[in-house]
Amino acid sequence: MNLQGLVIQLLSGMSVGMVIFLIAVGLSLIFGTLQVLNLAHASIYMLGAYLCFWISSMLSQVSGSFWWSLLMAPLLVAMFGGFLEVLLLRRIYGREMLDQFLLTFALILIIGDLCKLAWGVEYHTVDTPWPLDKAIIFGGLVFPRYNVFLILSGPLIYVGLWSLIRYTRLGSVVRAVTYNREMANALGVNVPLVYTGVFMLGCWLAGLGGALVAPMSAVMPGMDMVVLIDCFIIVVIGGLGSISGAFLGSMIFGLVTAFGILVAPRLAIAFGFILMIVVLIIRPWGLMGKPER
């Protein structure tokens, strides 16, 4: 394989990684603050994809319909997430992990069926939006603008999140709650509000991931389960609760997929698990995570 091919493969790997990053980082963020492993996170992502499809088909007469739905779908998903948090998740904080696991599993079932009720079992998709529907051609390299857009939006979101947590007042509150809930509470932080906010932010990210996937893929029942397992793999590689970890994990995941298929195409099915097991054995808390106390 020539250099050109390798560059293209590198770009594809990054594109794969950045899409999954948007989903995984939400999962990691929620776990970091709420200590809840939200199994329904990928279903939230699926909801984002369906909503993106739905809004853009409703607005099909309006120009730039995709961009409107890219704006609205994640917000709707975030509102739905806030509703879930206030109504259900709030009741199970501090309970055993099993309870959280089952509650969020129940949400997978419910969200999956609600999508089916609303949009049927057919496949749907969204047109690639102007001006990203063409490819960039550069000295024999062909690469779609949309994928470039994805590759760029990943780091953008990462930097945005990182600075939000690092430099803003809001971020310091979130960090305080993450570090010690009781202490933050004693200091007058409205902990439940922070929880709701972080959960909504996580859902917004998943919804954004879903909306961004819609133009390059099929929106269909069952699209959540595959992504869920990939997200687990990524957050475990990167370290649960770490934003940088999710970024690094996604990057590794994307690149291993892209280059792995050049070397061992028959193993594509197992790449993720192999990565995950290796990391868990050498560094159980993930590459960027902190060891448990």
Next chain:
Amino acid sequence: MKKIVLIGFIALILSFFSIAPTQAAEPIKFGFLHTLSGGVGQVYGVPDQAGVKIAVEEINKAGGVLGRPLEMISRDDKLKAEVGVREAKDLILNQKVHWIQGIVSSGIALAVSAYCKTQKVIFIDTVAQSAATTGEKGHRYVFRITTNTTNYARSIANAAAKFWGGKKVFIIGPDYEYGHRCKKDFMKTYTGLVPGAEVVGELWPKLGTKDFTPYITKIMSSNADFVYTSLWGGEVLSFTKTAWPFGYFDRVKMAGQDWGNMEGLSKMTRKAYPKGVLGGSHYPWWLLDNPINNVYYPKFKKVTGMDAGLAAASGYTTVYAMKKAIEKAGSLDTEKIIDALEGMVIDSPVGPLKIRACDHQAMWPFWVGPVAFTKEFSWPHITDAVAMDPPDKGYRTCSEIEAARKAQK
């Protein structure tokens, strides 16, 4: 409150066991066992259910079978083999159905087929495609009224040889037995037609992959003459959407059996579709002009609003086939019905079909042609579609089947 819940629970459990199987009175019961929930299976199961319902309504309105109405008992296999077998037992032992039809997953089909064999109840596969079901693992009680993987491979290989005939073949397929079997069957036929053809590269994305970017770039940087793909269902759409902006379909020739079916194509627009791909279809309803299809398809479209109907066409046909067989047998005796079905020619939306006596496989044709947009329709579809003529050519011969069954033992 607690007491009410307690009593409710007990009552529920008691009621469950007291549901005595109703005595086989008037209606002729049959089981519809399909994936109606969970994952991709329902994309086939749900329309199939609609097709079967239409057939049952039509038949009952016209006076039923042997003067008795048909009753469809619908069950969900949840795309899990153990649930499939559990429901098959329920249908046969408790509901006393006369036959079972449906099933999307080949694994579940094999399991239900094996169970039906022990119970001597007819099972008709209407969606699952594994050639083994009526081939190596075939028996007296299993039928199939749809195509199978052999027909896929042969039809696609024929078309590929006719249209292109290159020697360097690239393979991409989902990483499970279906994908590998398709590759094997395809290459076997294709090397027969184009001697010296070889596989120059292969990719096996895991089942359900959403983002095909690295696979597409890898294929584009290979120098194969064409690509054979066994990707199916939603992956057709996902692959197309990702591949289109790369200019993939202008640069790469590709052939795949599921790429002409409405399940994947009906939602595509001129902005991204598998342009020029040699696609196959079980049921290209827009090309068919026969009295049954002209009545059935508009009805199906009206009821479900869907364009995608390959499973439904099979389900619909199957109910009519059983009606014809029961009437020919003159009774509900399973053995007599089987004798009637063997070699029978049935009517279907794709034209008359022969059910071969040796392996109980309906000689369902499979159409292959390049995918394109025409002025007639608002979605891409296969054009210049040709099926093997006669359709028997797409299937293994009776002696091949016999040999395969012997080898199995």
Next chain:
Amino acid sequence: MAVNDVSLNIEEGELSSIIGPNGAGKTTLFNLLTGHLLPDKGRILFKEKEITGLSTHEICRKGIGRSFQRTNIFPRLSVFDNVQVAVMSWRKKSRNIFLRAQRLLREETDEILESVGLGDKTEKTAGLLAHGDQRRLEIGIALGSHPELLLLDEPTAGMSPEESERTVDLIQGLAREKGLTLLFIEHDMNVVFRISEKIRVMHMGEIIAEGKPEEVRANEEVQRIYLAEEA
């Protein structure tokens, strides 16, 4: 919280205490002794045998028992089970899957519960006990593994004066009747000076004074630290 250059020598049968301001490194010292933390340098000998670097369960088996600063019991098990688990472990019965635990080592367990004053609460759920009872239960668990050296981390913390009194009696009784070597961390100076045979004072991770209660009371450095703290 670090512990530096601490050299201490505990005599058999001694009832001694460690005091010092918050953050002096007392609990850290305990954690080092019991293997919860690994020392960077230095050695720990118990009964003339090296125990440095052993894992906590091995150290426990050697005969060092411990209670923790934050109440550390098995909350959803019964009081009886809490202690029985420790006794079974000591008697090397824990691995057995063929015996009925219910009938096992009842007398020994009851005896320990009696000795920590919980004889009448054996069937209660441990997590629902009053704070003072939980603290005593913890001592009971520690006794279950038949320690020769018992480390108690603030045994009277958070107790009412009456409860505190009972606990002090209990500790003294244990030392006297069972001949245990006892080392405890305590903030309540009344308790410390009343029952300790020997007091060690820690400050900034070092032991700055050691001796009989009256000697420590007279130590100038100790006075300086404590006065500074209170000022």
Next chain:
Amino acid sequence: MKSFFKQRNNGKAVGLLAAFAFFAVLPLFIGEGYISLVNEMLILAVAASGLNLMMGYAGMVSFGPSGLYAVGAYTTALILIYTEIPFGLALIAGPVMAGIISVVVGWFCVRLTHVYFSLLTLAFSQIIHTIIFGWYGFTHGDDGIVDIPVPEFLSSITNYYYFSLIIVCICLALLWMIVNSPFGKTLQALRENPERTEFVGIHIRRYQLAAFVLSGVFLGVAGSLYCGFNKNVFPDFADVMKSTEMLVVCLLGGIYYFLGPAVGSIVYIFLDKTISSFTEYWPLALGLVIIVLLIFMRGGIVGFFSESVAAMKERGRAKQHVSH
């Protein structure tokens, strides 16, 4: 005091005997179709109770019990189709193999805690699934293995029902013995407070590994029994969905009660079967049931009932007091 205990134990023994008798005479009253369903309940009860040894008693939440269940099922199935080894031995080989695999898997897993433990178990079960799914030449991939030869006398539904009833009873008895043994109690202590357990001289990793392996063996028994029951095995036995099913079953019944998982399996299969014959939207219904259970019936069904019974007794006692 002593007589009180005796009485209670007698009551329990009578209850258990009655339950056994109920299951034993069931085939006289209901048809084979339903017996087959009850048989599935029994097998799931073994799997769930085995899982609960690790989860409810030792507090180790595994996301991947289905992997070991599948190992049991496939071992038996593969032996029966490839060799002439008799059925009985093949049935024993299932749990043995599951035990061996759990030693390997468990050795890695018990080094982690909490959610990391769970995720690693999930990864291993997915690997087992991938192997079964992908190794077509040996395991028949997604076609599964059908038509597994089972001895003549076990091929009828009722006979196999009695056969599994006996094995299920033996397994439950063994599990009962284990959870009430010193080992079982130590596991509960471990669940409650691993740090403290270690400091009563328990090598916790070793105990966790033992619990993991014992669980694996019982999951293997269930898998092997299922293989003989349906005469077929499929890769979805190792699926995440199967694992989740087992977890839901345990929770439904109540993980802190010995009979919780068993009761859970009966109710789960019943609900599952009933709801899904009414509507294809059974996931929605099941999801709602789980949420209601989580929020309103925290101890699961057994917990709920035993609390109700206790409350009724309490009320009865209060009434007596008033009348005095």
